Amino acid sequence: MSTKELAQNGWTAVPVDAGKIFQNGPYTNEPDYVDVNSIEFPSNDPIVSKTQQYAKVHLLKQTYHHSMRVYYWGGIGHSETAVSRTREYSLTFDASTSLSVA
Numbered sequence: 001m002s003t004k005e006l007a008q009n010g011w012t013a014v015p016v017d018a019g020k021i022f023q024n025g026p027y028t029n030e031p032d033y034v035d036v037n038s039i040e041f042p043s044n045d046p047i048v049s050k051t052q053q054y055a056k057v058h059l060l061k062q063t064y065h066h067s068m069r070v071y072y073w074g075g076i077g078h079s080e081t082a083v084s085r086t087r088e089y090s091l092t093f094d095a096s097t098s099l100s101v102a
Helices: 003-008 017-022 046-058 060-078 079-090
Strands: none
Touching: 046 060
């Protein structure tokens, strides 16, 4: 990708001053403490296990860690909704075949 294409797609560094963006004000919504251990990771699922093995071998360490951060941050932002929807969905979805069984 050319430098021009990188800039057009927003992949260039942007200086950020959080104080200017948020004016050093209080939180709009005070975040609750979330223990990372409270976010369930489906490591017992054979597809997840195989995918993790593959990712650890074929991805750069930084890319793998980024992917895990994305998973955990997603779990924090939507923990109650995501967990309840995942459980609902898991009752009608067979991940081994990627087919809905309902």
